[in-house]
Amino acid sequence: MDVTLQLWIDAALTLMILSFLYRDNPFYKFAEHLFVGVSAAYLMAIGFWDHLVPNLLGKLFPSLMSGVVPGAVGRSPDYYYIIPAVFGLLLLTRLVDRWAWLSRWALAFIVGGSAGFNLPRFLDSDFIIQVQSTMVPLVVLDPAGNLLWGASFSHIVLVLGVICGLVYFFFSVEHKGILGHVSRAGIWVLMVTFGAAFGYTVMARISLLTGRMEALGAWLATMF
Amino acid sequence: MRRKIPLIITFIIGVVLVTGYFVTRGPFNTLYESFSDYFAIITVFAFILGGGSLLKIHLKRVSNRSTDWPYSVVTLAGFLVTLVIGLFKVGNPDGMGGEILAAGSWLRFLFDGVYNPLSATMFSLLAFFVASASYRAFRARTKEATILLSAAMVILLGRTPVGAWLTAWMPEILGFLELPNLANWIMAWPNTAGQRAIMIGIALGVIATSLRIILGIERNYLGRRE
Amino acid sequence: MRIPDSILHIDRRIIFLLIGAAVCIPLILQPRFQDSPTPIVQSIFDTVERLPSGSRVFLSFDYGPDTAPELDPMAKALVRHTMTRGHEVSFFTLFPEGLGQIKKITDNLLPVEFPEKAYGRDFVNLGYKAGLGGAINTMVVNFRTLINADAEGTPLDDLPMTADVDEMVDYAIILSLTAGDPGLKEWIQFAGDIAGIPVMGGGTAVVAPELYPYYPQQLVGLMGGLKGASEYESALVDRYPAYRNATMDATMRMGPQVVTHVLIVLLILLGNLAYFFGRSGRPGRNDRTDRADQADRRR
CATH class of the missing domain: 1.20.5 (Single alpha-helices involved in coiled-coils or other helix-helix interfaces)
Incomplete structure (x- = not known):
């Protein structure tokens, strides 16, 4: 389709959303509601064609789908895929009040699946390996045996920072006495972390705005 | 049946996926492969469910003439037009078989x-x-807020050339205090320490919750009892 | 010292205008800033550089248009680098919107800058797959169960580049450009830590700080936000001077970054001065500012 038309639509929708900066208005509401509708349908269409068609329908009905899934030609149906098809359809019963309880079966599959995936992976990647990675030498020496002050200080910050942060999150014991001091240090470490996160968030938001302003610039360039 | 069967399904799926992580052969592994594949397929139906819910809610708003109902017409129009174009590949130069x-x-x-x-x-x-x-x-009301604010300012300036320019006068021995170096150091050490503490805390929470779900102790996802 | 009340009651739309100007003016003037890669970015560059030519690279576009201004420059820089090195790149996405981002590269960048590269031989689009971490798990356990054809439906066996790809470990490295979940975290948890494939990539500046604990044990390198992309571009230009005249999006967008960062630091300082030295000249009389905030929110 026409690139110029696309640029004009792009610019119009961008300005409609930006108009919210002045105040809420019908143009913003129009764009916001359009976004909701278009995005929901877009996700459905992509999910259908890129996943359901090749990975479910192409396996259940290979001869029927051979026109759109070239790899399905000559393949025999894999009837095991009736299982995810049934669970998927059960999930859709949520749309009908009378049968909505059946959707719990599919939901149970998703929740059980997520729990089953997450348990060993968080244990391994986010717990065991993280603890291992924190076990660093507190005194760092160069090959000649000289103390590396900077590296040693950084390692101490890392080890103490993780310990203090964890103590702050440990709510089973009242944070009093020495535990109170450690927990307070934990808050300071977390404040540095949140400060860094804030700085990065600003960076991210400005980048997005820059992208939009560039798009508006491209539109303006078509007029001059 | 309304609550027991979902609990049994959760238990079976959860146990198979946890066991399959450690046992890499035999029937458990076959089930592990299949359930993993089925899981991905079922999640696509969640998109369809989302679209269906959207349709239901906005049709209701239009038929009831609720506040701002004309905007629901916009949502419905956007949804239906995109859906028809997407599902039937309308206007696709390669037809139904095209990308x-x-x-x-x-x-x-x-x-x-x-x-x-x-x-x-x-x-x-x-x-x-x-x-x-x-x-x-963003006020330096307390000691903690001041630390947060200072870290944010160092990152904001240190991640741009302005930070280098502002602290270029520093003698070489104090080079580590130059804003870009300080910003990189904050990210690599205190930030890593804080994020790691949060990560370990979350990991323990996820592990405990997953175990509770698989064993049927945590049932909130089933909704209220009917 | 006293600061007039008008500073405390400043309309937020004036701040909006300042931000708009701080972004637009540098975009028009296009100042260029020299950058140099930090070790966390350099390690990605070195890994891609050291891979033998013709290595298989898996590049996952785990983002959509909402974060594209940050991640598109990384995608371009990585594609330029991998293609220049002669690697075979498989594009993939765990985000439905990521498909559109892949198409920007395969339809706009590759035919223009690498017309000699052929689809199916040098690069391939494996499309989108749902299932979040579950999709990665399926790929690691049995790659062909999840992906048996490219985005156009052509069987992998019919494409020279993927004909002998049977497992995830057939890829030398995994690169992910991450906007959230699923992304680099899931690639580390479900592929890197299990199958031992080196994982690296870029994240939006919002996501990047959360990924630092994985570096360097589980994550080879990380580009954080536009700055990370700019560093990668500078590494690319240093190594391949032919790119000196190419459009480097991240480097160009650093202008607005610089000005807005300075503006926001000034705003924070001004806000704090107004807070501590309000009309009374004493710290703590801040209730006027709070009331102004509430009034603004109601507006």
């Missing part, structure tokens, strides 16, 4: 011309609000 976002297709036009600006601009609004919030709410 869904093929160059020149109508869905590609909708993605580039409508979805792209709406999505990108919606998030870019946050740049304005984050600046306004910084001015109004």
